[in-house]
Amino acid sequence: MSTRWYPIYQRGNPQLRVFLPNFWMKLVRPLPKQLPNTVSFQCSMEMTKYDIKNYLEKIYNVPVVDVRTKITMGKFRRDVGRGYVVKDDDVKYAHVVLPKGQTFEYPDLFEKSKDDDEENMKSLEEAKKSFKNYIDRNKDRQDVPSWFSI
Amino acid sequence: MNKLTNILLRNTIALCHRSQNALLGASVVAAKKDFHTTHAAQDLMEFFDSKKNWSENNIRVGRAWKLDELRIKSNTDLHKLWYVLLKERNMLYTMEHECKEKVRLFPNPERIDKVQESMNNIETVVKERNVAYYKLETGETGERPVEDVVSLIGLPEKYEKKEYAIPQFMNTRWVRTYLENGYINSIAVKKFLRLYKEKQHNEERKARNRDFNHVQHLLKRFPDMDMEKLKAEYPNVDIEKAKRSKKARGHFFPKY
Numbered sequence: 001m002s003t004r005w006y007p008i009y010q011r012g013n014p015q016l017r018v019f020l021p022n023f024w025m026k027l028v029r030p031l032p033k034q035l036p037n038t039v040s041f042q043c044s045m046e047m048t049k050y051d052i053k054n055y056l057e058k059i060y061n062v063p064v065v066d067v068r069t070k071i072t073m074g075k076f077r078r079d080v081g082r083g084y085v086v087k088d089d090d091v092k093y094a095h096v097v098l099p100k101g102q103t104f105e106y107p108d109l110f111e112k113s114k115d116d117d118e119e120n121m122k123s124l125e126e127a128k129k130s131f132k133n134y135i136d137r138n139k140d141r142q143d144v145p146s147w148f149s150i
Numbered sequence: 151m152n153k154l155t156n157i158l159l160r161n162t163i164a165l166c167h168r169s170q171n172a173l174l175g176a177s178v179v180a181a182k183k184d185f186h187t188t189h190a191a192q193d194l195m196e197f198f199d200s201k202k203n204w205s206e207n208n209i210r211v212g213r214a215w216k217l218d219e220l221r222i223k224s225n226t227d228l229h230k231l232w233y234v235l236l237k238e239r240n241m242l243y244t245m246e247h248e249c250k251e252k253v254r255l256f257p258n259p260e261r262i263d264k265v266q267e268s269m270n271n272i273e274t275v276v277k278e279r280n281v282a283y284y285k286l287e288t289g290e291t292g293e294r295p296v297e298d299v300v301s302l303i304g305l306p307e308k309y310e311k312k313e314y315a316i317p318q319f320m321n322t323r324w325v326r327t328y329l330e331n332g333y334i335n336s337i338a339v340k341k342f343l344r345l346y347k348e349k350q351h352n353e354e355r356k357a358r359n360r361d362f363n364h365v366q367h368l369l370k371r372f373p374d375m376d377m378e379k380l381k382a383e384y385p386n387v388d389i390e391k392a393k394r395s396k397k398a399r400g401h402f403f404p405k406y
Contacts, residue, residue: 005294009313020229022236022269024236024239026243026247027197027244028248029248059233060193060197110252111205
């Protein structure tokens with residue numbers, strides 16, 4: 001079921017079972033700062049609190065004490081070129097409370113790659129050098145296109 | 151030899167989308183498994199990629215699962231694989247979101263498409279099996295019934311049936327639109343249909359003229375063309391008529 005067709009009523013009204021859920025959830029950085037046992041998610045708009053609880057407990061094996069959801073409206077903004085109004089999609093947030101002892105801290109994913117700037121500068125220097133070489137090589141034939149060479 | 155087994159492994163075990171170089175080093179025993187997954191972390195950290203991929207710029211992964219590969223899997227395998235893919239997709243969404251927040255490039259965004267394609271394929275296969283089962287057991291497909299109806303604006307439409315709180319004949323508000331003085335017979339709808347038919351007619355006419363002109367010019371340029379092929383390509387064009395026309399006359403002495 002999940003976001004597909006809601007099943008037709010059958011006699012006895014059997015319990016709704018989802019075999020292939022297509023809900024998504026993404027763990028986002030909490031904003032504003034939360035207690036250490038609170039985790040923030042963005043999730044499918046169709047998910048209820050019970051869905052979120054079951055999703056985390058059954059699929060991710062994460063115990064959940066409480067779920068609070070909120071839907072934030074997407075921003076209205078003007079298109080840069082044409083000036084017409086664009087509305088961004090609404091987002092459903094789920095703030096999930098873990099049991100008392102458990103904590104979760106959002107990891108810093110880009111800690112290691114802080115020395116990227118050095119590498120970027122290095123490759124930039126190399127590119128500059130090779131371009132200079134190319135200019136020097138073709139000093140005496142400036143009007144010949146670059147693809148024409150022996 | 152080792153290299154060869156690695157390649158074989160890569161091709162036969164298809165892929166777990168999480169790019170694990172460990173897969174390449176895995177022993178041949180892994181090939182016996184129906185599909186290979188990484189050790190489940192069973193934690194909120196499952197929402198993130200494995201730690202060594204955090205600072206990578208290029209994460210290499212295999213292709214998506216194909217329909218034929220999924221068709222030979224058992225239902226339980228498909229069920230398990232669905233959850234693997236679901237978790238993978240959540241992981242990718244999380245990483246993509248964080249990359250956007252931190253104004254970084256998200257490495258290999260096509261991974262999301264691959265996972266999504268695999269999930270779509272699984273759903274197709276499950277649907278196929280469901281239909282086969284229902285046809286065998288009940289003689290019907292078991293799919294949601296579809297009906298040909300006339301829509302509110304008078305156009306033919308496929309309507310997928312759904313459940314309503316009250317039966318059709320009791321829904322006076324809906325029935326009213328289809329009565330003699332209802333919306334379906336209103337001036338607005340009639341005008342719309344008239345204009346719509348006119349538009350369709352014009353499109354047909356333009357297509358007819360375009361094809362006829364094109365055939366004329368083809369005959370002009372290539373008088374010795376294979377006429378049967380031309381007829382097959384443009385079945386609605388009267389080729390004899392096109393031959394006789396002035397536009398089909400080339401810059402050469404006529405052969406007749």
